[in-house]
Amino acid sequence: MFRRLPEPRARAVHFTFEGEALTAHSGDSVAAALLGAGIGHSRTTPRSGTARAPYCMMGVCFECLIEIDGVANRQGCLVEVRDGMTVRRQQGAPGLPEDLADEGGK
Numbered sequence: 001m002f003r004r005l006p007e008p009r010a011r012a013v014h015f016t017f018e019g020e021a022l023t024a025h026s027g028d029s030v031a032a033a034l035l036g037a038g039i040g041h042s043r044t045t046p047r048s049g050t051a052r053a054p055y056c057m058m059g060v061c062f063e064c065l066i067e068i069d070g071v072a073n074r075q076g077c078l079v080e081v082r083d084g085m086t087v088r089r090q091q092g093a094p095g096l097p098e099d100l101a102d103e104g105g106k
């Protein structure tokens, strides 16, 4: 879906997603790195388990919530990927009470 433009000065950054070794470019956000690696979704919704992926890429929509180095609810589009980072798909809404985890009151 996404294709990288040539970045001759970019340094390779190595991280894992769901235990899989991936390579990104220095300066990539975690969300951009995952999209560039062809990862289809980075979280599931709390109620229905629907797959979601980053959308706005600028910190507004919260569709990119993800677990980074064991910390849930990080905005992947606002965190720069680093060597050795461990990234996991966020399942539901960890740390939120059931009533707050509701999707838009549905």
Ligand code: FES
Pocket: 031, 054, 055, 056, 057, 058, 059, 060, 061, 062, 063, 064, 065, 075, 076, 077, 078
């Ligand atoms: S992609 Fe919208 S807040 Fe991160």
